[in-house]
Amino acid sequence: MSQTDFNVRSLRAEDYESWCVLWRAYLAFYETSLPGTVYDSTFARLLGDDPQDYHGLVAERAGALVGLTHYLFHRHCWKIENVCYLQDLFAAPEVRGMGVGRALIEAVYAAADNAGAPSVYWTTQHFNHTARQLYDRIGTLTPFIKYQRD
Template sequence: MTKAKMPVEIRPLTAADRSAWQGLWTAYLEFYGTAVPQEVQDTTFARLMGRDAQDFHARLALVDGRPVGLVHYLFHRHCWRIENVCYLQDLFADPSVRGQGVGCALIEAVYAEADAAGAPNVYWLTQDFNTNARWLYDRVGRLTSFIKYERAPTS
């Protein structure tokens, strides 16, 4: 049974949101079975609040005034386009509100920001086992054939 959609407010992250962001960010990392040092968390939040905020952005999703989701995204140059593109780096909705429109509202907010910035493309990655999120992504995006590689650890 599909849960009913709820009214979701999307707004920019502010310095006063540090605690709420920290809780959502930690839960996001735990979902992927990882953690980052406190220094990385502090630096990430400072970047979202500081001069990097012109390219590095965050939005919170709120339901009845309670933060229940977050999205981080950035704009960058692309060798195949004149315009910048938008990379949706992190997306998280609290498990208690999944399936109720929070993730979709966050993605649509990023789409709107990309349109306003003149960025014709928004892209993101997810892990193959993230089936609930992929159900949403299949509705709001297009699956590509690209495979991700990264630098192998050096000894």
């Protein structure tokens, strides 16, 4: 598969069922699941009109969704401009290694450029070696470690 075999586009309302399939697989990869109400809420946010809300892109191949990404813009104390957080990225197993992940990330880069956001960042598990091979080619590994309150 080459980049001409798929199209990256904005998420649309009619994508809900196909998006759910990809979202469920993404969550399973991270060994988690969420109630249906979170699916509904997340999808509604992704389709929202507020530029400060979440945004969703999908990769489509032969009429089927094969990848997704979700991102948002937010303020940053060290910059005047907003920055972009790429929160979720998933390519279906059958298309991994074929450019879908790269195309989705580059589409987020383009959206960030269009919005005047100078920085795009994301996190991944340190042992996600397959994804990190791509990330090492199109991003810069930072020395930061993530902490959170559960």
